[in-house]
Ligand SMILES: Nc1nc(=O)c2c([nH]1)NC[C@@H]1CN(c3ccc(C(=O)N[C@@H](CCC(=O)O)C(=O)O)cc3)C=[N+]21
């Protein structure tokens with residue numbers, strides 16, 4: 001038996017349609033459309049691609065997309081001043097500062113300056129704390145998208161052994177918090193973990209978020225496990241005897257894993273598209289909350 005392929009791209013398209021369907025009621029109540037503002041500093045090519053696709057998806061959902069492109073030598077003070085302006089702008093429901101930022105800018109200071117109630121990335125310490133104690137706030141888009149895929153596939157997650165490989169603030173740590181909130185038994189593994197293959201083999205749910213191409217091998221996976229591959233690594237095709245150019249691979253050796261797992265997300269077309277769809281979802285939720293418009297529970 002080979003694993004079922006979890007179609008994150010299709011799931012994300014459905015989520016984006018659900019978000020779009022909830023925009024007109026907001027507009028009728030608030031007299032404006034939800035607004036997402038993205039700030040990008042510098043010219044990083046991959047970042048430019050993500051920012052463009054975020055902008056297109058935002059407009060396709062019927063929301064207002066604004067992008068501020070700042071030069072790489074922008075001072076931290078100028079960036080903080082822009083965030084202050086966006087915090088004060090009532091038409092801005094979501095602020096996303098594209099990471100990574102140039103080295104002369106302190107990311108934590110920048111994130112701390114964003115109004116937590118506009119922090120649709122869920123990176124502000126206030127939202128990190130809210131997630132930790134189970135209060136309503138914003139949850140980082142990638143982990144929330146992973147949970148949506150897992151619940152769609154498995155239903156109730158309670159009691160399952162979940163192993164998260166990677167401890168970043170953006171994916172690993174919030175992913176572990178969300179799985180814990182779903183009553184999984186959660187292990188966070190990382191580069192210092194002893195017997196990493198053995199730890200992974202205990203997982204009913206294995207989430208790979210380490211940023212190392214194809215690190216997780218087929219014999220690290222419990223037969224039938226659900227594997228969520230968060231990695232997006234662009235590798236040189238020639239290392240695989242290919243024609244040249246580059247291709248995207250995850251943190252999981254897909255060809256091996258697909259022979260063992262019960263279900264697995266592909267790269268591309270798995271978790272990546274969910275990140276953008278959840279960003280739109282968070283922006284919509286922000287708009288509804290900020291204007292005090294009721295959003296039916298469980299509607300998104
Ligand atoms: N403040 C901030 N928030 C972010 O959410 C954020 C960020 N900074 N910096 C960069 C990363 C990266 N990121 C992705 C979003 C979508 C795909 C995506 O849609 N990927 C497609 C393929 C994309 C391709 O072909 O290159 C897929 O996996 O199928 C990937 C990566 C959001 N990020």
Ligand SMILES: [Mg+2]
Pocket residue numbers: 142275
């Ligand atoms: Mg990511």
